Amino acid sequence: xxxxxxxxxxxxGVLWAAVPAFSHHAVQAQFDFNKPLTLTGVLTRVEWVNxxxxxxxxxxxxxxxxxxxxxxxxGPGGLRKAGLSRIDRGGFKIGDTITVKGFASKDxxxxxxxxxxxxxxxxxVTIWFGDPNAR
Amino acid sequence: xxxxxxxxxxxxxxxxxxxxxLVLRLAAGRAPAAVKSAAVETPRTTEGHPVLSGVWIGVTGxxxxxxxxxxxxxxxxxxxxxxxxxxxERDNTLLRRRDPNRPLYKPQFWEKVQQLDQNGNxxxxxxxxxxxxxxxxxxxxxxxxxxxxMIFLYQVRNTFRVIPTDGRAHTPDKDLEGTWMGxxxxxxxxxxxxxxxxxxxxxxxxxxxxxxxxxxxHVIERLRRQGNTLTWDVTVEDPDVLLKxxxxxxxxxxxxxxPKAVLAEDLPCxxxxxxxxxxxxxx
Numbered sequence: 001x002x003x004x005x006x007x008x009x010x011x012x013g014v015l016w017a018a019v020p021a022f023s024h025h026a027v028q029a030q031f032d033f034n035k036p037l038t039l040t041g042v043l044t045r046v047e048w049v050n051x052x053x054x055x056x057x058x059x060x061x062x063x064x065x066x067x068x069x070x071x072x073x074x075g076p077g078g079l080r081k082a083g084l085s086r087i088d089r090g091g092f093k094i095g096d097t098i099t100v101k102g103f104a105s106k107d108x109x110x111x112x113x114x115x116x117x118x119x120x121x122x123x124x125v126t127i128w129f130g131d132p133n134a135r
Numbered sequence: 136x137x138x139x140x141x142x143x144x145x146x147x148x149x150x151x152x153x154x155x156x157l158v159l160r161l162a163a164g165r166a167p168a169a170v171k172s173a174a175v176e177t178p179r180t181t182e183g184h185p186v187l188s189g190v191w192i193g194v195t196g197x198x199x200x201x202x203x204x205x206x207x208x209x210x211x212x213x214x215x216x217x218x219x220x221x222x223x224e225r226d227n228t229l230l231r232r233r234d235p236n237r238p239l240y241k242p243q244f245w246e247k248v249q250q251l252d253q254n255g256n257x258x259x260x261x262x263x264x265x266x267x268x269x270x271x272x273x274x275x276x277x278x279x280x281x282x283x284x285m286i287f288l289y290q291v292r293n294t295f296r297v298i299p300t301d302g303r304a305h306t307p308d309k310d311l312e313g314t315w316m317g318x319x320x321x322x323x324x325x326x327x328x329x330x331x332x333x334x335x336x337x338x339x340x341x342x343x344x345x346x347x348x349x350x351x352x353h354v355i356e357r358l359r360r361q362g363n364t365l366t367w368d369v370t371v372e373d374p375d376v377l378l379k380x381x382x383x384x385x386x387x388x389x390x391x392x393x394p395k396a397v398l399a400e401d402l403p404c405x406x407x408x409x410x411x412x413x414x415x416x417x418x
Contacts, residue, residue, distance in 0.1 A: 025255075025262060025408060025412055027220060028224060029256065029413060029417065030412050030413065049403050049407070050401065050402045052408065054407070075211040077399075079211060082209040106414075109411055123207045125209040125210075126208065128211075128212060128218070129213050129214070130212040130213070130214060130215070131215060134217075
C-alpha cells in the first residue's frame with residue numbers, strides 16, 4: 001500500500017481545447033453543482049471507462065433499504081496513475097465502505113458527481129478544479 | 136478523463152475574452168517556431184526520405200504528475216478559472232468555438248449544421264464512442280515507417296492506420312465501401328509525406344459544432360519533419376457540402392526524447408450518461 005505519499009495529479013484543462021477534435025457532454029448537463037450530497041456505502045463495482053468512470057455503492061436509505069448508487073469519477077487517468085486501479089497499490093477494494101462527497105444528479109436518479117471520497121482506511125481522494133492563477 | 140494529446144493550435148489575438156486568457160496561457164497556442172529544434176538534423180532513410188518513426192507528443196499540454204512525500208491523500212486537479220467546473224467546461228467551449236478557421240458550408244446546409252451542433256450530445260458520433268475518423272483523430276502518437284508503408288498508432292481509442300507507400304492506386308470508387316478512416320495512400324513530395332484519403336462514409340464529423348461531411352470527402356494530409364518536430368497540415372475537400380476546401384490549422388508535435396517511450400492504453404469508451412442529461416450543454 002502506498003501510504004505516506006501525496007500524489008497530486010494536475011491535469012491541464014486545456015487538453016480538451018488542445019485537441020479540437022474530442023469533446024463530450026458537459027457534466028453540468030447532468031449534475032447540479034448547487035446540490036451537494038454526501039453518501040456512505042459499500043463499494044460493489046468500479047468501471048474504468050471513458051469519458052467518465054463510475055463506482056457503484058450500496059447505500060442504506062433512512063428506512064434501512066439498500067439502494068444502488070452510481071457515482072461518476074472524472075480524471076480516471078490520474079486516479080489510476082495514483083494507484084486506485086490496483087488493490088496492491090492501495091486502490092479501490094470491493095466490499096470497502098466509502099464516503100463520497102459530491103453533487104446530485106439533475107434528473108433525480110441515484111447518481112452523483114464525486115468531488116471527494118474517503119476510503120475505508122481514512123485516506124482522502126479529491127478530484128476537483130483548481131485555478132493555477134489563484135494567488 | 137485525462138488525455139495526452141499531440142499538437143495544439145495557434146489562437147488568434149482576436150480572442151480577447153478574459154475568460155480565455157487563463158486557458159490560453161496553458162493552451163497549445165504556441166507557434167511551431169517556439170520549439171527549438173533547428174539544431175537537430177532530420178534523420179533520413181537509405182532512400183533519402185526523412186525518418187518519421189517515433190513517438191510524437193504535443194508541444195504543450197499533458198498531465199503533470201507530482202508526488203510529494205507527505206500525507207496520504209490523492210488529489211486530482213483540473214485547471215479552471217476560479218477553480219469551478221462551470222468555467223472549466225464553458226471556457227473550453229469558448230476556446231473551441233472562437234477559432235475563426237472553420238469549414239464553410241454551402242448555405243443550404245447551415246440549418247443542418249446548427250441542428251447537429253445544438254444536439255451534439257445525441258448527434259455527435261464522438262460522444263457515443265464511435266470512431267473519430269480522419270481527419271478528426273488528428274496526427275498520430277506513434278509512427279512506424281517501413282520501406283512500403285507508414286503505420287500510424289493513436290493512443291485515443293487505441294487505434295491505428297496503415298498507409299501503403301508502394302505506389303499503388305486507389306481502389307475504384309464504386310468498389311469502396313465507405314469507412315470512418317477512408318482509404319489512405321502515401322507518397323513523398325520532396326521531404327513532405329503526403330497522404331491522400333478517399334472512400335469515406337458520411338458518419339464522422341470533422342469537428343465539434345456539427346461539422347458533418349459527405350461520402351465524397353477527400354482529405355489530403357501533409358507531414359513534414361524538421362529536426363525533432365513534425366507538422367501535420369490537412370486540407371479537406373468536399374465540394375458537395377463545402378463552399379471551398381477547408382484548410383485546417385496546422386498541428387505540431389515533437390519527438391518524445393525517451394527512446395523507451397510507449398503509448399498508454401486508453402480506457403474503453405462507453406457512453407452511459409445520455410439518459411441522464413437534462414440540458415444540451417456540451418463542450
